[in-house]
Amino acid sequence: MSKKLSGISKTIAAIVLIIIIIVAGVLVYFYYGSTQPKPTLTVYALWTGTEQYNFEQALGNFTQNTGINVTYYGQTTENLLVSVPQQLANPPYDVDVIIAPWPYWISDNSPYLTTVNDVVTESDFPANIINPVKDESGNLWAAPFKLSGKPGFWFRDSFFQDNGLTVPTTYDEFKNTLLPAIKAVPGVEQAIASGDTVGWPLSDTAEGFIIGLGGYQLQLDLEKGPSARNWTDPQVENVFGNLTDLLEAGYFSTPADWEAQLAKLWDGKYGIYWQGSFITTLPEIQDVNDLDFFPFPGTNGVSGSVDYAVITKDAPHLNEAKQLVQYLAGADAQEIMVGQGGFLATNVNVPSSAYTTIDKKVVAFMGEPGMTIVPDLDDTIGGQWQQTFWDQLKLLWTSPSTSTMNNVLEALQTAAIQQQGP
Amino acid sequence: MMKNKNKNPFFFLRRFFTVSRLFLIPAFIFLMIFVFYPIVATIYTSFFSNSTGNFVGLGNYDFVMFRGVYPLINVPNLLQGTPPLGGLINNFIWIAIHLPVVVLSGMFLAVLLRDVKGGTIIKSIVFLGVVIPLVVGGVLFRFIYDKDAGIANAFLSLIGLGGLTRTWYAFADTALLSIILGSIWIWTGFGMIVYSAGLQGIPVELYEAAEIDGASRWKTFWRITVPMLRSTSIVVVTMTVLWELKIFDIVYVVTRGGPGGTSDVLAYEMYNVAFFGGNYAAGSAIAVILTLMTIGFAAYMVTRMSKP
Numbered sequence: 001m002s003k004k005l006s007g008i009s010k011t012i013a014a015i016v017l018i019i020i021i022i023v024a025g026v027l028v029y030f031y032y033g034s035t036q037p038k039p040t041l042t043v044y045a046l047w048t049g050t051e052q053y054n055f056e057q058a059l060g061n062f063t064q065n066t067g068i069n070v071t072y073y074g075q076t077t078e079n080l081l082v083s084v085p086q087q088l089a090n091p092p093y094d095v096d097v098i099i100a101p102w103p104y105w106i107s108d109n110s111p112y113l114t115t116v117n118d119v120v121t122e123s124d125f126p127a128n129i130i131n132p133v134k135d136e137s138g139n140l141w142a143a144p145f146k147l148s149g150k151p152g153f154w155f156r157d158s159f160f161q162d163n164g165l166t167v168p169t170t171y172d173e174f175k176n177t178l179l180p181a182i183k184a185v186p187g188v189e190q191a192i193a194s195g196d197t198v199g200w201p202l203s204d205t206a207e208g209f210i211i212g213l214g215g216y217q218l219q220l221d222l223e224k225g226p227s228a229r230n231w232t233d234p235q236v237e238n239v240f241g242n243l244t245d246l247l248e249a250g251y252f253s254t255p256a257d258w259e260a261q262l263a264k265l266w267d268g269k270y271g272i273y274w275q276g277s278f279i280t281t282l283p284e285i286q287d288v289n290d291l292d293f294f295p296f297p298g299t300n301g302v303s304g305s306v307d308y309a310v311i312t313k314d315a316p317h318l319n320e321a322k323q324l325v326q327y328l329a330g331a332d333a334q335e336i337m338v339g340q341g342g343f344l345a346t347n348v349n350v351p352s353s354a355y356t357t358i359d360k361k362v363v364a365f366m367g368e369p370g371m372t373i374v375p376d377l378d379d380t381i382g383g384q385w386q387q388t389f390w391d392q393l394k395l396l397w398t399s400p401s402t403s404t405m406n407n408v409l410e411a412l413q414t415a416a417i418q419q420q421g422p
Numbered sequence: 423m424m425k426n427k428n429k430n431p432f433f434f435l436r437r438f439f440t441v442s443r444l445f446l447i448p449a450f451i452f453l454m455i456f457v458f459y460p461i462v463a464t465i466y467t468s469f470f471s472n473s474t475g476n477f478v479g480l481g482n483y484d485f486v487m488f489r490g491v492y493p494l495i496n497v498p499n500l501l502q503g504t505p506p507l508g509g510l511i512n513n514f515i516w517i518a519i520h521l522p523v524v525v526l527s528g529m530f531l532a533v534l535l536r537d538v539k540g541g542t543i544i545k546s547i548v549f550l551g552v553v554i555p556l557v558v559g560g561v562l563f564r565f566i567y568d569k570d571a572g573i574a575n576a577f578l579s580l581i582g583l584g585g586l587t588r589t590w591y592a593f594a595d596t597a598l599l600s601i602i603l604g605s606i607w608i609w610t611g612f613g614m615i616v617y618s619a620g621l622q623g624i625p626v627e628l629y630e631a632a633e634i635d636g637a638s639r640w641k642t643f644w645r646i647t648v649p650m651l652r653s654t655s656i657v658v659v660t661m662t663v664l665w666e667l668k669i670f671d672i673v674y675v676v677t678r679g680g681p682g683g684t685s686d687v688l689a690y691e692m693y694n695v696a697f698f699g700g701n702y703a704a705g706s707a708i709a710v711i712l713t714l715m716t717i718g719f720a721a722y723m724v725t726r727m728s729k730p
Contacts, residue, residue, distance in 0.1 A: 081698070082697045082698065196592070254569060254588065254589050254592055255592060256568070256569070256570075256589065383698060383699060383700065384491070384694065384695070384698045384699035384700075384701075386698075387678075387694060387698045388491050388492075391678065391679070391680040391681060391682060391683065392681075392682055394592070394680050394681035394682065395594055395680065395681040395682025395684070397681075398592050398593045398594060398681055399593065399594045399595075399681070399682075404682075407682075408682070411491055411682070414491050415491045418490075418491065419699075
């Protein structure tokens with residue numbers, strides 16, 4: 001009997017011991033896991049300077065809430081367009097999240113990205129912002145983050161007031177009254193600043209004319225390609241003809257570094273400057289209360305570009321990357337960004353009270369009845385056509401004439417056919 | 423019975439794979455992977471369509487030479503003499519302007535500074551252009567040619583030509599020329615240093631004999647110095663032309679081949695077509711064209727060098 005009891009006791013002892021070991025192991029695992037440092041995410045985007053600083057405030061808030069560190073690396077446009085896709089196609093790599101403003105780039109690189117259907121609530125965003133990054137199967141490849149509108153010509157209120165200038169309501173007033181008046185102001189070099197270094201300042205200006213003189217549908221047609229509209233179409237020729245007239249009249253400056261041109265606008269060397277709404281946060285704008293804009297007279301549309309956050313397919317920290325993208329697409333992060341200025345939210349749940357005064361004006365303008373937001377032209381088409389567009393506009397700006405204009409439109413048509421088909 | 427050595431396969435293997443040749447195998451493997459294979463793959467790719475993968479023969483070459491947005495030879499514009507003329511033509515213009523200026527100024531500076539006090543310091547300053555990375559050189563020229571910040575325009579204003587000031591690289595008629603002028607400054611030091619070395623090799627007795635015979639300085643230069651620098655000149659010309667054919671960095675930084683393709687060159691168009699256009703087949707075609715030109719020219723110059 002005692003032998004049998006001894007055997008049972010040994011079995012029970014062994015079972016208890018095993019249970020203790022398992023429980024201890026689980027406790028150690030969770031304790032160890034909770035005290036381990038969280039991984040550090042790597043994020044790429046195009047922002048530098050003030051925009052980078054503002055973005056890092058939102059990232060800091062994310063880190064505070066989740067304990068997940070984020071390291072941000074600013075990229076050049078060239079790097080993001082050309083080199084980063086090469087990385088994505090050849091893992092392993094370090095980057096977890098990329099923020100890019102080109103829907104075509106996201107579409108081309110979708111084989112190397114992770115869908116975000118489980119991260120983003122589509123109803124939080126307008127359809128025309130979600131649809132460009134959604135494929136036919138309903139896969140959502142990117143989360144909308146920042147909206148930049150190109151609402152019109154920016155100017156200093158005090159410059160207009162001091163020189164008796166008024167905002168034009170028609171194109172005729174703009175061309176025949178305002179521009180000559182600006183040019184006549186002492187110290188002014190040219191009426192309109194033109195930006196360079198990268199190609200988008202000129203292309204944004206050209207889009208302002210396309211939408212303003214041709215209507216938003218014209219831009220949408222051009223984005224579809226020659227099957228919808230040729231660049232040699234009479235309506236397009238008319239738009240560029242008007243632009244060329246202003247260039248020939250010397251109202252535009254020679255293209256120069258776009259940030260330096262902002263500083264010159266502030267110094268009264270130029271009267272107006274077609275730019276995106278993000279400039280309200282830049283240091284060259286010394287007093288945002290003195291900044292204002294007017295839309296292209298008579299326009300029925302406004303070009304907008306969206307910065308989307310994507311998760312790489314072989315992200316080193318996939319779960320944490322999803323948390324970050326969910327955060328960036330959410331109202332909290334976007335409200336932080338909005339409060340810093342120069343940022344328009346894509347999430348519809350961000351209250352208008354969060355915006356600065358000037359940004360609120362931009363949002364109100366873009367939401368006006370009869371105003372249609374259209375995607376940025378060259379960001380939508382992309383590829384070599386975008387490079388050609390930027391390059392040809394520089395040619396038109398520096399050698400304006402009817403023959404140059406015709407050559408430019410022919411070149412754009414050739415490039416469009418080669419990229420988008422006839 | 424002794425085996426016939428000549429029929430023994432190992433005999434030939436042992437004769438071929440000597441110890442010294444065995445040491446070459448790692449380098450050979452490296453060359454095969456990183457040099458020969460990419461060359462063969464590039465040539466192969468250039469004969470196939472980028473979109474369909476079908477064999478298209480010389481279709482890609484025809485496209486890049488004549489039918490692209492920025493063809494390498496823009497025939498209509500070439501006939502009218504209005505830019506853009508095409509990347510290949512721009513490279514030839516680059517050679518036509520850059521080569522004689524660099525060769526002559528390099529020779530002139532080498533002769534001038536040969537026996538001058540402080541000549542070494544001046545040569546070092548001139549040579550700075552060669553050691554500066556071309557990307558840095560390009561950034562420098564963007565500043566130098568800038569309408570507001572550039573010293574080129576400041577100099578023009580100083581001498582009373584303020585009406586000519588402009589951002590020289592931004593305009594179709596001056597973009598290519600402004601980069602070429604900048605590249606002359608960058609590369610002249612190379613010619614000067616090579617010629618300086620070449621001058622050291624000319625026997626002093628020749629100059630002494632000429633002096634005794636009463637030859638003028640010009641005749642001494644023309645009849646002794648220039649002929650004796652023939653092989654040096656071939657080296658300078660060869661290296662300079664190869665440099666001009668593959669020029670990329672300075673074009674990329676200053677103008678991106680624009681405005682409107684007026685400063686486009688072979689190497690930049692290859693980059694643009696392949697990486698922005700995603701057309702690797704067309705980019706390969708340009709690469710093959712560039713390679714054939716450089717190999718052809720280099721082979722010709724090496725042949726010239728070996729002739730007396």
